[in-house]
Amino acid sequence: xxxxxxxxxxxxxxxxxxxxxxxxxxxxxxxxxxxxxxxxxxxxxxxxxxxxxxxxxxxxxxxxxxxxxxxxxxxxxxxxxxxxxxxxxxxxxxxxxxxxxxxxxxxxxxxxxxxxxxxxxxxxxxxxxxxxxxxxxxxxxxxxxxxxxxxxxxxxxxxxxxxxxxxxxxxxxxxxxxxxxxxxxxxxxxxxxxxxxxxxxxxxxxxxxxxxxxxxxxxxxxxxxxxxxxxxxxxxxxxxxxxxxxxxxxxxxxxxxxxxxxxxxxxxxxxxxxxxxxxxxxxxxxxxxxxxxxxxxxxxxxxxxxxxxxxxxxxxxxxxxxxxxxxxxxxxxxxxxxxxxxxxxxxxxxxxxxxxxxxxxxxxxxxxxxxxxxxxxxxxxxxxxxxxxxxxxxxxxxxxxxxxxxxxxxxxxx
Amino acid sequence: xxxxxxxxxxxxxxxxxxxxxxxxxxxxxxxxxxxxxxxxxxxxxxxxxxxxxxxxxxxxxxxxxxxxxxxxxxxxxxxxxxxxxxxxxxxxxxxxxxxxxxxxxxxxxxxxxxxxxxxxxxxxxxxxxxxxxxxxxxxxxxxxxxxxxxxxxxxxxxxxxxxx
Numbered sequence: 001x002x003x004x005x006x007x008x009x010x011x012x013x014x015x016x017x018x019x020x021x022x023x024x025x026x027x028x029x030x031x032x033x034x035x036x037x038x039x040x041x042x043x044x045x046x047x048x049x050x051x052x053x054x055x056x057x058x059x060x061x062x063x064x065x066x067x068x069x070x071x072x073x074x075x076x077x078x079x080x081x082x083x084x085x086x087x088x089x090x091x092x093x094x095x096x097x098x099x100x101x102x103x104x105x106x107x108x109x110x111x112x113x114x115x116x117x118x119x120x121x122x123x124x125x126x127x128x129x130x131x132x133x134x135x136x137x138x139x140x141x142x143x144x145x146x147x148x149x150x151x152x153x154x155x156x157x158x159x160x161x162x163x164x165x166x167x168x169x170x171x172x173x174x175x176x177x178x179x180x181x182x183x184x185x186x187x188x189x190x191x192x193x194x195x196x197x198x199x200x201x202x203x204x205x206x207x208x209x210x211x212x213x214x215x216x217x218x219x220x221x222x223x224x225x226x227x228x229x230x231x232x233x234x235x236x237x238x239x240x241x242x243x244x245x246x247x248x249x250x251x252x253x254x255x256x257x258x259x260x261x262x263x264x265x266x267x268x269x270x271x272x273x274x275x276x277x278x279x280x281x282x283x284x285x286x287x288x289x290x291x292x293x294x295x296x297x298x299x300x301x302x303x304x305x306x307x308x309x310x311x312x313x314x315x316x317x318x319x320x321x322x323x324x325x326x327x328x329x330x331x332x333x334x335x336x337x338x339x340x341x342x343x344x345x346x347x348x349x350x351x352x353x354x355x356x357x358x359x360x361x362x363x364x365x366x367x368x369x370x371x372x373x374x375x376x377x378x379x380x381x382x383x384x385x386x387x388x389x390x391x392x393x394x395x396x397x398x399x400x401x402x403x404x405x406x407x408x409x410x411x412x413x414x
Numbered sequence: 415x416x417x418x419x420x421x422x423x424x425x426x427x428x429x430x431x432x433x434x435x436x437x438x439x440x441x442x443x444x445x446x447x448x449x450x451x452x453x454x455x456x457x458x459x460x461x462x463x464x465x466x467x468x469x470x471x472x473x474x475x476x477x478x479x480x481x482x483x484x485x486x487x488x489x490x491x492x493x494x495x496x497x498x499x500x501x502x503x504x505x506x507x508x509x510x511x512x513x514x515x516x517x518x519x520x521x522x523x524x525x526x527x528x529x530x531x532x533x534x535x536x537x538x539x540x541x542x543x544x545x546x547x548x549x550x551x552x553x554x555x556x557x558x559x560x561x562x563x564x565x566x567x568x569x570x571x572x573x574x575x576x577x578x
Contacts, residue, residue, distance in 0.1 A: 043487050043508075060504070297486050325513070326513075327514075328509070336513045378513070380518035382480075382515035382517070386516035397464070407518055409468075
């Protein structure tokens with residue numbers, strides 16, 4: 001069997017590994033658009049801060065090489081489902097028996113006059129992070145468009161570079177159109193703690209603010225005009241205004257898409273023999289029961305694994321994912337948020353607590369824990385996220401759960 | 415003789431395992447220097463009690479480890495003995511593993527800013543916690559042998575009506 005995989009990041013790699021485990025004689029080819037071998041995409045902001053090198057963020061061992069999986073550098077521009085062929089930008093064609101679409105997502109480009117041109121950088125892959133890192137060396141003031149996780153991490157990375165290497169912008173401003181940063185990643189109380197810490201690190205945060213124009217003198221960026229009328233000085237602009245699934249190459253393929261590629265519970269598309277996994281998928285969010293795009297590393301890994309097993313004849317059910325399952329440390333504040341993090345009364349019960357150690361919040365739906373936020377103290381966080389992720393009813397240990405003192409041994413008595 | 419098994423019915427909750435673990439992971443690997451070490455050395459297992467059950471909770475070195483799947487920096491890996499270990503220099507302190515471990519046995523080293531977990535005392539035959547347990551609530555055994563013993567116990571109980 002010839003297996004084709006378009007996309008060489010975590011979904012594609014996990015699928016390739018799963019195929020190899022299930023089919024030792026499989027002929028597997030991974031097409032990747034990135035020159036560097038497989039790397040850990042979530043940590044590309046460390047290239048901007050200078051805390052890690054390109055080499056540091058590569059996989060310690062190439063997971064493809066050790067498994068006899070071929071790797072091709074290229075970009076797919078179309079898929080012919082009938083001929084079972086992928087056409088690459090180079091003109092090369094790759095035929096397949098079974099195909100995985102794991103092309104991830106691409107940065108959204110907001111429509112702002114002056115955005116096209118030098119000094120403006122998206123941040124989604126290693127090459128882009130390196131470009132920002134190089135531009136940062138001589139930058140004095142940077143503006144980040146978008147206050148999501150990527151934008152905030154980029155801003156802090158630029159500050160870190162300035163602090164530890166003595167180069168890079170002294171002024172860093174994040175502008176966010178919504179009323180608060182990190183929208184959907186953490187609850188309103190939690191984000192206040194994090195925002196204060198981000199500002200403490202010297203990052204200016206402007207919410208309810210949009211960029212209305214990128215101001216240029218000849219070609220170079222000199223500032224960013226805001227919706228408030230004010231103009232910020234800037235010589236470096238990072239666009240972190242979200243992403244969209246990378247599906248334009250599927251336009252005439254007959255593969256059904258909406259925002260992302262639509263799949264069934266086997267991660268198969270509407271076309272037999274063609275599967276999809278990772279950020280390119282529009283799948284079922286388990287708590288809301290609505291279709292959405294995930295964007296999480298761990299979900300992409302699980303999807304890739306399930307899709308790979310199914311491509312090789314397995315029967316792994318993948319009912320969906322949780323949109324929120326985040327852990328991070330931002331500006332010195334560690335946090336975990338999982339599941340439903342903001343519930344407005346109704347059938348939900350919300351318990352929260354704040355003290356010198358930090359802040360926590362739990363959301364319950366009857367016998368089920370459906371959401372959790374931990375800021376500061378992450379002790380036993382995994383015990384709680386496991387209850388959410390695996391939909392385990394709470395019975396006898398409810399009291400300890402609700403007081404946030406439950407440990408693994410309590411669940412043995414659940 | 416590869417896996418650590420816990421027999422909750424034998425655990426007295428004396429925490430000798432916790433102390434031995436912290437000493438093992440201290441600079442000098444002996445009690446007195448460990449006590450005065452600052453910051454204090456960290457234990458990797460936790461004696462917990464609930465509903466009459468007392469037991470040390472420790473890393474299971476899961477075959478399909480959720481912590482490894484969650485790791486976004488390539489720090490956690492399964493070594494040649496199937497122990498789940500860290501490449502310490504790769505840890506960025508993102509706490510994804512802390513979020514993912516259903517046993518709650520990965521903690522944060524606030525000084526070094528890295529995740530801390532059981533390394534199965536991989537350099538020695540018998541892990542410090544097992545060595546320290548006075549009641550053999552922690553035992554090192556082969557999974558096959560252990561399950562055979564469990565089965566024998568069940569059959570014996572069923573056949574004789576004896577209580578465990």
